[in-house]
Amino acid sequence: MNEREIIAQRIAKEFKDGMVVNLGFGIPTASANYIPEGVNVILQTENGGLLFGPKPKLGESDPDLGNAGGEPITMLAGASAFDLSLSFAIIRGGHVDATVLGALEVDQQGNIANWKIPGKFIPGMGGGMDLLVGAKKVIVAMTHTDKAGNSKILKKCTLPLSAAGVVNLIITEKAVIEVSKDGLVLKEVAPGVSVEDVVKSTEAELIIPEKIGLM
Template identity: 85%
Template sequence: MSAREIIARRIAKEFKPGMVANLGFGMPTMSANYIPEGIDVILQTENGGLLFGSAPKKGESDPDLGNAGGEPITMLPGSSAFDLSFSFCIIRGGHVDMTVLGALEVDQQGNIANWKIPGKFVPGMGGAMDLLVGAKKVIAALAHTDKKGNSKILKKCTLPLSAAGVVDLIITEKAVIEVTDKGLVLKEVAPGVSVDEVIKFTEAELIVPENVGVMEL
């Protein structure tokens, strides 16, 4: 199982019946393919769609239906489409129960950087800042380390922040980490990953309880 699939599958375990959840590009959107049976979650795409499901099979996509990243989506019975301004009324009005966004870095204060690397052109952070402060729960989904093996879960973010002190949960291919007032609490490790390995590849300080769970995938 790839790291991306591990993360997407674990994200899906956070869905609760009836919640409105916004999914960012990449791994967060992938989690729609793994919604547990019997969980009727209402997925929102910030470009103006409510109630979509798993990605369509090859050759079955509708060119008129896509998420904010341009990826094809499947609208479910009872779904609705609306303009961008109405979509952001939902977000800014506090009607999104949970958002899952990718990240370049997160830190032990719950800060998140997910939009800019200095020196590289980017069009802007899009709706990330609205989602990060408007959603009731924020999950950061990211690889635990960069390509050089350096931790992306830091004591303090080094990149420009998208929002400060907003992250509630961090999900990587190695661990699930909760952001609390006392610090980062290691809640789960991935199958085959030890607590010591997570500590080794995490720059931030971790609070390790006596019993650390194993991800259910």
């Protein structure tokens, strides 16, 4: 599997039966392909959909139905579509059990920057700000380093924040890291990746417990 598939597959293990989950575009959206058999997750999209299913077959998509990335989706039995005001009432009202979002940077205080790079045109933050403060659990899904090999898990974010102190879990292709009141705790490492590898590629300070699981 490539990096994106490794991350997406591990994300899906966080889903529990009956959870309402919002998936951001990119790697988070791909996690829907790995939901464990027998686990019924209610996927919500801020575009205005609840209980959507897999991608439609070629030529069978409905242009009015799409996920956060604008990709076509199908609706399962009992699903509903609604306007943005109701969608964000669900999010802001605390009815989303978990949101999975990508990030440019995360730091050891649980801060996240995932929307703006100075000097580049960005259309806006979208629904990320609402999801970060409205969801009961925030899972960040991203590669451990950027294309230049620089850590994206920092002591302190350098980019404009999307929200402060909201991240609960970070999942990369190298590790699973929990954000605790004491700092970042290394919970799991990927097969073939050592603890030393993770520490070396992470700018932030990591708490290393005696027992570390395997992704």
